[in-house]
Amino acid sequence: xxxxxxxPPGRPRGAAALQWSALLCLAGAAALLDLRxxxxxxxxxxxxxxLSATTxxxxxxxxxLITRRGAGRRGTALAGLATAVASLAFxxxxxxxxxxxxxxxxxxxxxxxxxIVLAFTARRGAPPLLAAVAAVALIAAVVSRPLAVEVREGxxxxxxxxxxxxxxxxxxxxxxxxxxxxxxxxxxxxxxEQRVRLARxxxxxxxxxxxxxxxxxxxxxxxxxxxxxxxxxxxRRIEDTGAEALASLRRMVGAxxxxxxxxPLTPPGGMTAVRSLVTGFGAPGVSVRLVExxxxxxxxxxxxDIAHRVVxxxxxxxxxxxxxxxxxxxxxxxxxxHMSVSVDNDGAAKPSSPPGYGLRGLQEQVSGAGGSLRTGxxxxxxxxxxARLPLLPFSPREATA
Numbered sequence: 001x002x003x004x005x006x007x008p009p010g011r012p013r014g015a016a017a018l019q020w021s022a023l024l025c026l027a028g029a030a031a032l033l034d035l036r037x038x039x040x041x042x043x044x045x046x047x048x049x050x051l052s053a054t055t056x057x058x059x060x061x062x063x064x065l066i067t068r069r070g071a072g073r074r075g076t077a078l079a080g081l082a083t084a085v086a087s088l089a090f091x092x093x094x095x096x097x098x099x100x101x102x103x104x105x106x107x108x109x110x111x112x113x114x115x116i117v118l119a120f121t122a123r124r125g126a127p128p129l130l131a132a133v134a135a136v137a138l139i140a141a142v143v144s145r146p147l148a149v150e151v152r153e154g155x156x157x158x159x160x161x162x163x164x165x166x167x168x169x170x171x172x173x174x175x176x177x178x179x180x181x182x183x184x185x186x187x188x189x190x191x192x193e194q195r196v197r198l199a200r201x202x203x204x205x206x207x208x209x210x211x212x213x214x215x216x217x218x219x220x221x222x223x224x225x226x227x228x229x230x231x232x233x234x235x236r237r238i239e240d241t242g243a244e245a246l247a248s249l250r251r252m253v254g255a256x257x258x259x260x261x262x263x264p265l266t267p268p269g270g271m272t273a274v275r276s277l278v279t280g281f282g283a284p285g286v287s288v289r290l291v292e293x294x295x296x297x298x299x300x301x302x303x304x305d306i307a308h309r310v311v312x313x314x315x316x317x318x319x320x321x322x323x324x325x326x327x328x329x330x331x332x333x334x335x336x337x338h339m340s341v342s343v344d345n346d347g348a349a350k351p352s353s354p355p356g357y358g359l360r361g362l363q364e365q366v367s368g369a370g371g372s373l374r375t376g377x378x379x380x381x382x383x384x385x386x387a388r389l390p391l392l393p394f395s396p397r398e399a400t401a
Contacts, residue, residue: 020064023116027060030108039107045094045149049107052090056113059083063120073126077134080121084137087114091141094148105148111162114142115169122173139166196361210245213238214319219284270304271296271332274311278330281315287327288315294334303389306369307332307341313358314343314385322347322383335391342386344378362387 031053034040040050059079066075087110094105118138125131143166146158220234271292278290299307311330318325325347333340359375366373371389378384 024060027109027113027116030112033108037108039109044097045105048090048094048097049105049110052087053107053110053113055086055090056083056110056117059086059117060113063117073124074130077121077125077127077130080117080125081130081134081137083114083117084134084141087141088137088144091144091148094145098149105145106158107145110145111142114138115166118142118166119169119173122170123177135170139163139170142166196364213242213245222284270301270308271299273308274304274330274332277308277311277315281328286318286325289327289329291329291331292334293332294339296332296334299334299339300391302369303339303391306365306371306387306389307339309362309365310341310373310385310387311343313362314345316358317385318343318345318347337391338388339391340386340388342384344382344384346382 034053038046040046040053042049059082063076063079066079091105098105118135121131121138122135125134142162143159146155146162149155217238220231220238223230223234275290278288281288296304314330315328318328322345325345328343328345331340331342331344359373363373366387366389369389371387374384374386374388376384
């Protein structure tokens with residue numbers, strides 16, 4: 001079952017109908033001029049011009065129906081090509097009949113109608129090769145009609161003007177087509193970036209909280225028999241962590257529902273968020289220490305947010321992959337030109353192979369900011385996660401403030 005392709009944004013159905021009605025009115029006015037001038041009553045070329053104009057009228061009226069009935073862009077290109085072939089055939093017939101009587105092949109309606117078909121074909125026809133062939137044939141049909149009876153100064157001048165007009169119409173239609181294609185490509189890229197950002201935020205925030213809930217629940221189960229007095233406190237921590245996870249989900253859903261597409265899906269992290277992560281780390285039996293060097297509170301918001309993401313991902317991996325971990329050291333250093341954040345644990349918390357979505361998303365974010373991310377085992381049995389980011393240099397007054 002085929003589904004109808006959605007109309008591009010910014011092009012209402014009423015505007016398209018109004019534009020098409022205006023083009024039909026223009027073609028109708030050109031037809032009235034031909035009737036007034038007696039174009040179709042000439043003794044030799046009149047009947048052939050009438051038949052040719054009737055063919056073009058059928059094609060002109062069929063184009064919107066072809067699109068509306070779902071025949072697609074290929075049907076538009078084929079209709080344009082068929083119209084051009086029919087017009088060229090009648091031009092050839094006029095040329096062959098012109099020996100039996102002198103009459104012109106000029107007219108207003110058919111060139112106007114062919115130009116409308118040309119614009120429609122170049123704008124909507126597909127595949128591109130078929131649409132290009134149809135457009136070239138339509139241009140040839142417009143240009144060759146004044147030369148059908150006799151090549152003289154007036155007919156050559158009219159053919160030259162027709163060439164300029166036809167090329168301009170085709171160029172405008174192709175330009176509009178490229179603009180729409182570029183807009184769709186940008187929209188597709190934006191949607192992809194939003195999906196990647198949403199996946200990264202879901203992993204970083206929700207997975208962090210859910211992992212904490214699982215670890216705390218396991219710890220509560222382990223101490224339930226030996227120290228039942230500690231169970232209520234553990235349950236309260238599980239409740240708090242679950243509430244934080246729900247709050248993160250609500251913020252993401254609220255951002256997705258917001259009218260502004262640039263609304264952040266999660267609140268920006270910073271050194272305050274890093275300190276909260278270290279303080280609230282709930283793995284039983286694990287000691288987490290935060291070391292800050294330099295003016296960390298003056299870090300740019302983007303750099304502080306990346307530092308928050310690095311610490312969050314590293315601590316989440318400690319919960320998941322380092323059950324033997326007892327000490328974690330988080331170090332944030334703010335220099336004049338660079339900042340670095342590192343998380344080292346003594347449990348050798350190796351991530352799954354291949355790297356999971358969290359490290360992959362973190363690598364993309366750090367690389368996008370011009371920095372580098374390093375993960376690996378240390379020589380003393382520790383596991384290291386570190387990032388280094390470039391910064392704008394601090395002024396001396398800021399550094400000493």
